[in-house]
Amino acid sequence: MIDATGAPTAIRLLILSNSLDQSERITTFLRNGGLAVHSTRFADMDNLEKRLRSELFDLVLCCAFDDAVDLQQTLSAVNDLHSDLPLLIMSDQSGDPVEMLQAMRNGAMDLVDVEDLEHLQLVVAREFSNLQQRLELAELKQRLQECEERGLGLIESSREAIAFIQEGMHVRVNPAYLHVLGFENRDDVEDLPLLDIIDKGQHKSLRNAIKQLDMNSEQRSTSLETVCRRQDDDTLKATLHLSKASMDGEPCLQVIVR
Numbered sequence: 001m002i003d004a005t006g007a008p009t010a011i012r013l014l015i016l017s018n019s020l021d022q023s024e025r026i027t028t029f030l031r032n033g034g035l036a037v038h039s040t041r042f043a044d045m046d047n048l049e050k051r052l053r054s055e056l057f058d059l060v061l062c063c064a065f066d067d068a069v070d071l072q073q074t075l076s077a078v079n080d081l082h083s084d085l086p087l088l089i090m091s092d093q094s095g096d097p098v099e100m101l102q103a104m105r106n107g108a109m110d111l112v113d114v115e116d117l118e119h120l121q122l123v124v125a126r127e128f129s130n131l132q133q134r135l136e137l138a139e140l141k142q143r144l145q146e147c148e149e150r151g152l153g154l155i156e157s158s159r160e161a162i163a164f165i166q167e168g169m170h171v172r173v174n175p176a177y178l179h180v181l182g183f184e185n186r187d188d189v190e191d192l193p194l195l196d197i198i199d200k201g202q203h204k205s206l207r208n209a210i211k212q213l214d215m216n217s218e219q220r221s222t223s224l225e226t227v228c229r230r231q232d233d234d235t236l237k238a239t240l241h242l243s244k245a246s247m248d249g250e251p252c253l254q255v256i257v258r
Contacts, residue, residue: 164247
């Protein structure tokens, strides 16, 4: 993992094995190969799930050739966590190929021969790197969601009339938008086509403006002078500012009516 300063810390590796010698052999080889590994040996299958829930690990290495280790029980314990914990299997020639294949289908990330520690080293490095990237991506998504929520809060209190459009339909509007267009509440406008608030003579111009944004990946916004139709059938001249946006991770169109 990476600490708060950005410096790498040890890979927390849980080795499921009843053999201290085997565990130390694996750990020593990984360290000699340049991997910072902090390993923990464990073989109490009955308390495996409890151990996984009480302590944080980055990877689990299941020595399936060890009579004290149950592969299916290991898979069940890891999967029951509902967390992103990579499981690696180490096997020997006595391993059942069908069982190993099924374990891979059920979530194990890779299968390594007990005598091929160089392969294990590559797999551990790869899976740890992939885990870091997934965790970083999850953190970025969380930050993006928080930014979107703060942005929506600002939009709610904005004096500008703002709406979000997906597939041509209103999906979110702020109070100022309701006021400008004469709607009493959100239910009156959400799921209403954007074209319904535009004078029919301006529909073609609006479609062209939206199409221009869709076709030009570099263009982020455009403006359109138009005539809006309020809910009371009154009309008003306005400038529509159209810009690319996103909501709940989905692309949408932001519309500001001025």
